[in-house]
Amino acid sequence: xxxxxxxxxxxxxxxxSLFLAAILSALVIxxxxxxxxxxxxxxxxxxxxSTYGWGYTLYYATNFMFTGxxxxxxxxxxxxxxGGEGQATLGGLGVALVxxxxxxxxxxxxxxxxxxxxxxxxxxxxxxxxxxxxxxxxHIVITTIMFNFIxxxxxxxxxxxxxxxxxxxxxxxERFPEAVHLPSLHDVLAVFxxxxxxxxxxxxxxxxAMIACLLVWxxxxxxxxxxxxxxxxxxxxxxxxxxxxxxxITIITMLLSGALAGCMAINNVMGEAxxxxxxxxxxxxxxxxxxxxxxxxHPFGVFLAAILFGFLYQGGAELALWTSIPRELIxxxxxxxxxxxxxxxxxxxxxxxxxxxxxRRAPKSERKTQAAE
Numbered sequence: 001x002x003x004x005x006x007x008x009x010x011x012x013x014x015x016x017s018l019f020l021a022a023i024l025s026a027l028v029i030x031x032x033x034x035x036x037x038x039x040x041x042x043x044x045x046x047x048x049x050s051t052y053g054w055g056y057t058l059y060y061a062t063n064f065m066f067t068g069x070x071x072x073x074x075x076x077x078x079x080x081x082x083g084g085e086g087q088a089t090l091g092g093l094g095v096a097l098v099x100x101x102x103x104x105x106x107x108x109x110x111x112x113x114x115x116x117x118x119x120x121x122x123x124x125x126x127x128x129x130x131x132x133x134x135x136x137x138x139h140i141v142i143t144t145i146m147f148n149f150i151x152x153x154x155x156x157x158x159x160x161x162x163x164x165x166x167x168x169x170x171x172x173x174e175r176f177p178e179a180v181h182l183p184s185l186h187d188v189l190a191v192f193x194x195x196x197x198x199x200x201x202x203x204x205x206x207x208x209a210m211i212a213c214l215l216v217w218x219x220x221x222x223x224x225x226x227x228x229x230x231x232x233x234x235x236x237x238x239x240x241x242x243x244x245x246x247x248x249i250t251i252i253t254m255l256l257s258g259a260l261a262g263c264m265a266i267n268n269v270m271g272e273a274x275x276x277x278x279x280x281x282x283x284x285x286x287x288x289x290x291x292x293x294x295x296x297x298h299p300f301g302v303f304l305a306a307i308l309f310g311f312l313y314q315g316g317a318e319l320a321l322w323t324s325i326p327r328e329l330i331x332x333x334x335x336x337x338x339x340x341x342x343x344x345x346x347x348x349x350x351x352x353x354x355x356x357x358x359x360r361r362a363p364k365s366e367r368k369t370q371a372a373e
Contacts, residue, residue, distance in 0.1 A: 003357060008352060010295075010296050010298055010300075012352065014341055016348045018294075018337065021340040021341070024336055025332075025337075026040075034325055039319055039325065043316070047311045047315035051197040051200065052200050053314060054196075055186075055196065055202040057307070057315075058202040058310060059267065060310035061306040062306075064287050064291045064305070066267070066288070067288025067291065068288045068302040070257045071288050071292035071297075072297035073220070075233070076226075076229050076233050077250065081257045082144050082145050083144030083147050083261075083285070084286070084288045085284075085286060086125055086144075086147045086151030086285070087122040087126050087285070088262060089148075089152060090122055090154075092118070092155075092268070094119075094265070096176075099114060099177070099270060104180050105179060119262050122258040123262065125151060126144070126254045126259075126261070127255050129147055130253070130255065134247035134251050159171040159173065171277070171278045180270065184200070185203060187204075188203075204271070205271045208266060212260060213299040213300065217300070231244060232244055232246060264285075265280070268281070290338040293338075293342040305341075312330075312334050313334075316330035
């Protein structure tokens with residue numbers, strides 16, 4: 001029997017953790033002589049007070065949805081994939097090759113091919129650590145984090161020596177053809193008569209990320225494969241007894257996880273930069289870990305947590321721009337959110353479980369008293 005309801009697990013625990021992180025962040029801001037209320041107002045105004053701010057918030061959130069889903073899928077199988085950074089990097093290479101090497105008459109066709117290309121490259125990069133764990137016993141945490149560095153070095157070599165245009169000093173590809181440029185959120189919402197900032201980088205890949213959230217929910221909770229993944233994650237020995245092959249589930253799960261991380265490149269490479277540049281992922285693979293932890297590895301939770309971290313990124317940028325609060329302190333605030341929603345999660349969960357257990361016992365004792373009377 002669950003110690004507390006599912007809604008409390010998914011909603012209440014993260015909200016309380018977030019509240020505690022906000023209090024500590026406010027104390028840190030006070031400690032450097034700034035007004036925390038003014039800082040919060042500036043963050044809200046900068047991230048949510050205009051369509052321009054919303055555009056950047058949703059752009060960052062799109063990246064975090066993909067990498068958060070990647071971590072969440074692996075987590076359900078008891079695997080800790082911290083290689084989203086490298087998998088998203090290789091996904092960008094897949095997008096660049098699709099957009100540059102093939103002639104596309106329309107962005108919609110290019111988008112489908114880019115999804116496949118990014119997913120395949122990301123899945124391949126995640127499959128190798130998955131295979132090493134399944135067949136050779138290598139620990140998935142060690143191999144995935146080391147593959148981040150290998151991916152970065154590989155991307156550096158490919159951009160500098162193979163894909164860089166002749167005469168260019170910039171380690172980046174040439175700009176993608178006009179035909180493959182994705183519609184921005186301004187273009188999408190204009191169809192419905194909604195005015196949205198043209199300068200914001202949010203684009204149609206936000207819709208792809210939201211569809212991915214739905215598909216992951218269907219996969220994990222409405223398919224046989226999802227049941228096998230969850231069973232394996234809960235107990236490997238029980239899964240073996242039920243006829244589930246651990247090696248098969250490990251490799252398939254890492255393929256799915258890597259594919260989701262790779263798809264992040266649709267947003268930042270194809271949608272925003274419209275070319276492949278060095279360090280395009282910008283840490284989104286690691287933020288995906290915090291997003292998955294805060295979202296309790298549930299697709300809807302990942303969606304909400306991604307919006308929150310998108311807000312923190314954009315709001316933090318506004319703070320660094322308009323106040324004397326240094327950019328490093330914004331990173332500290334983000335770290336506090338990660339700390340309370342991840343590492344210190346049990347500090348909130350344990351008291352809540354006691355409260356809900358006490359609430360359950362109270363009606364039972366009342367019924368026994370009434371029966372005795």
